[in-house]
Amino acid sequence: MSKKLSSTAFEPVSDPVSDPAAKSQSDSFKDAVHNPLTRLLGTAYPILQGAMAWVSESTLAAAVSNAGGAGIIAAGGREASWVKEEIQKARTMTGRPFGVNVPLISTPEKEAIINVLCESGIDFVTLGAGDPLPYLRALKASGIKVGGIVPSLRLAKKLETAGVDFIILEGMEAGGKIGKSTTLSLMTNVIPELHVPVVAAGGFASGRGLAAALVMGAHGIQMGTRFILANECQVHPDYKNAIMDATDEDSVILGTRYGKATRCIRSAFTDKYLALEAEGGSPQSLETMMRGASRRMAMEGAGVDGMNGIALAGQSLSQLNDLESAEWIIRDIMGEARAVLENCSLLK
């Protein structure tokens, strides 16, 4: 079956915001794109590369930042020394702003990592999966911008009141650990209630998605899955192939029964896991099966029987069929978003 990124219909332009060859020099598009989020993060474009544990390290983050987006190193499950080294490596590859993400519950060395971040003077940090409030003051005192990743209006308001600089609304279309609300319902419920810049995440893979998020009142998008196909993303080829082979019907959620809902691509591993879950397997047996599975997929691949690991990925899969540079991905998305918004003829 041939899967083609429909956005290839739009020729990516050299600078999708101010290219003089553009059909019209749309000031309103520039305003939509050079907005409070890009001013806060110091990026050219409102596209964040979502942190992906065991997947997004310095090479990918630096490539995204060099392309005008916001690259993010994933500190989840890592040691503080690794985080320090990756920040140093990224600095040798880019002079542009980049960030680090700490999922608090799943990172035993979180205290030490927060200290590394404060000392490193990193541009911004995103915090989720746990209570960020104990770390907020130290990070902000070090001049670091902090984004809170939330799955609900209640948490968004709590973090805004506590002083985060921006909010990432992550819907259940996203790859990895997910909440219960969709990205669309989060944008509908939360955006009107917030005053800080808002990033929408979960299910974005195209410029049409960025355009939709901007129309909904978000200031930008965060994408994970599409960036796994970036040439600069260092994961095992089996992982990239799993994404390119998958369609919209191949996304499954593991761990729902035990409150650890995790979205990934269907495989022999996930069939076995879901059968065990349906049989009423104990939380311990399911936890044992899951332990290290996403790390193994990223580093070693699926294994001959497809049982070595799981490919965490979001729901927007059918259009992802190409390996591209991070720069191409960002320009493609910006070019398509501009074309879609400028050509929007519904009211003409």
Ligand SMILES: Cc1cc2nc3c(=O)[nH]c(=O)nc-3n(C[C@H](O)[C@H](O)[C@H](O)COP(=O)(O)O)c2cc1C
């Ligand atoms: C492989 C993978 C690992 C992820 N790991 C993390 C993580 O460590 N911390 C985090 O906050 N979000 C994590 N996420 C979520 C992403 O940062 C991002 O919000 C999500 O991928 C957006 O949805 P999309 O995959 O549909 O683009 C992960 C997602 C994927 C696909």
